Amino acid sequence: MSYDVIIIGGGLAGLISAVHLSKKGLSVLLIEKQEYPKHKVCGEYISNEVLPYLKALGFNPFVYGAKRIEELSLSTARSRSVSTKLPLGGFGISRYCIDWELSKMAYGNGAHIVHEMVDDVRFKEDQFTVSTIQGEVYTAELVIGAFGKRSNLDIKMNRAFIKKPSPFLGVKAHYRGAFPENAVGLHNFQGGYCGISKVETDLINVCYIADFKSFKQYKNITDFQDAVLSQNKYLKEVFNGCELTFDQPLTISQVSFSAKQPVENHVLMCGDSAGMIHPLAGNGMSMAIRAAQMASQLILKYKTGEIATKKDLEKRYAEMWNTEFSTRLKSGHVIAKLFSLGWFSEVIMTGLKAFPFLLPLIIKKTHGEPMKAEL
Numbered sequence: 001m002s003y004d005v006i007i008i009g010g011g012l013a014g015l016i017s018a019v020h021l022s023k024k025g026l027s028v029l030l031i032e033k034q035e036y037p038k039h040k041v042c043g044e045y046i047s048n049e050v051l052p053y054l055k056a057l058g059f060n061p062f063v064y065g066a067k068r069i070e071e072l073s074l075s076t077a078r079s080r081s082v083s084t085k086l087p088l089g090g091f092g093i094s095r096y097c098i099d100w101e102l103s104k105m106a107y108g109n110g111a112h113i114v115h116e117m118v119d120d121v122r123f124k125e126d127q128f129t130v131s132t133i134q135g136e137v138y139t140a141e142l143v144i145g146a147f148g149k150r151s152n153l154d155i156k157m158n159r160a161f162i163k164k165p166s167p168f169l170g171v172k173a174h175y176r177g178a179f180p181e182n183a184v185g186l187h188n189f190q191g192g193y194c195g196i197s198k199v200e201t202d203l204i205n206v207c208y209i210a211d212f213k214s215f216k217q218y219k220n221i222t223d224f225q226d227a228v229l230s231q232n233k234y235l236k237e238v239f240n241g242c243e244l245t246f247d248q249p250l251t252i253s254q255v256s257f258s259a260k261q262p263v264e265n266h267v268l269m270c271g272d273s274a275g276m277i278h279p280l281a282g283n284g285m286s287m288a289i290r291a292a293q294m295a296s297q298l299i300l301k302y303k304t305g306e307i308a309t310k311k312d313l314e315k316r317y318a319e320m321w322n323t324e325f326s327t328r329l330k331s332g333h334v335i336a337k338l339f340s341l342g343w344f345s346e347v348i349m350t351g352l353k354a355f356p357f358l359l360p361l362i363i364k365k366t367h368g369e370p371m372k373a374e375l
């Protein structure tokens, strides 16, 4: 059987595309290398901008116990802090829960889901051939690449960003303990920042990104957390006062924020595989969801003939992607860079404390408008 669309990667971008396109009656194959449910390195705070669209898809995160988050507390490595009401707010839900529930929805809509690892994608004579290391070969008219921040396919496709340095490490774990349900903490430390918020299980998600150079001076994660993260009193409180519920924290390495292309080898890239915003901005998942909406809507227009050719489809998607995300990506990187400059982040904090109305304005720079409830 040949599919209308093959989606490679079943994280948020892939799953949302699968739910959207299958709900609209297209034949969809989603290929995800891991089984659901599974924990993932992620801050698990999602901006409310996605809610109208999620509801249109039939997904309400609050049914699963997602926590409503309205406040942000931000601190520098020296524990100087400022709090603000989040302009739009957001919600806390684990990737363990949301990815699994969306996969059930996609399946319920008729999407096929296989757990295999794609190792090649070819486009020839107007058709895609996708092969997996399990030896299966699938064909489709269109392919969405939703394989995340770094994949074997990036090397296979010889993507430019893969040759650039990617010196960041991501760490995440859930903890049991006291933390306000309606707040997200963004706490900086030397060489990184840590996000803290509650998820649907009432546990606290603690997730940080660190410069690999500073991490590798320590023997292990515990030593690094004790010596570096705990210099920030807010992080020390969590590490000392809360109980780790994972056997050990999850880690990912080689996180890269280098620019990527939204269309490569005729594949429409969605989510982190098209470009990754710095996690400090807390908007990567909303961007993945928005990109999935854009790709799905354009694919539907192509299928009805409103977009005449694949070339036009690719062009429209690339233009839309750049218009929607370029400024957000740049703002996210600039803000993260400024906070990484120790003394300068203290200067910024002095400014934010004197003029608290500035913080919501900075947050808005990295976030989008509420998405339209359109399929």
Ligand SMILES: Cc1cc2nc3c(=O)[nH]c(=O)nc-3n(C[C@H](O)[C@H](O)[C@H](O)COP(=O)(O)OP(=O)(O)OC[C@H]3O[C@@H](n4cnc5c(N)ncnc54)[C@H](O)[C@@H]3O)c2cc1C
Pocket (backbone or CB within 6 Å): 008, 009, 010, 011, 012, 013, 014, 031, 032, 033, 034, 041, 042, 043, 044, 045, 046, 047, 116, 117, 118, 119, 146, 147, 148, 149, 150, 151, 152, 153, 170, 171, 195, 207, 208, 209, 255, 270, 271, 272, 273, 279, 282, 283, 284, 285, 286, 288
């Ligand atoms: C430390 C950290 C903290 C973050 N915190 C937040 C936050 O609080 N809020 C927020 O909005 N964003 C946050 N983000 C960003 C967010 O996690 C990502 O932007 C989001 O997960 C992107 O979704 P995606 O679907 O593109 O990729 P992913 O969710 O990574 O999904 C990609 C999928 O592709 C699969 N895959 C890869 N290669 C193959 C292959 N060859 N074959 C089959 N499957 C494949 C993978 O198994 C994976 O499931 C954070 C990121 C990091 C690193």
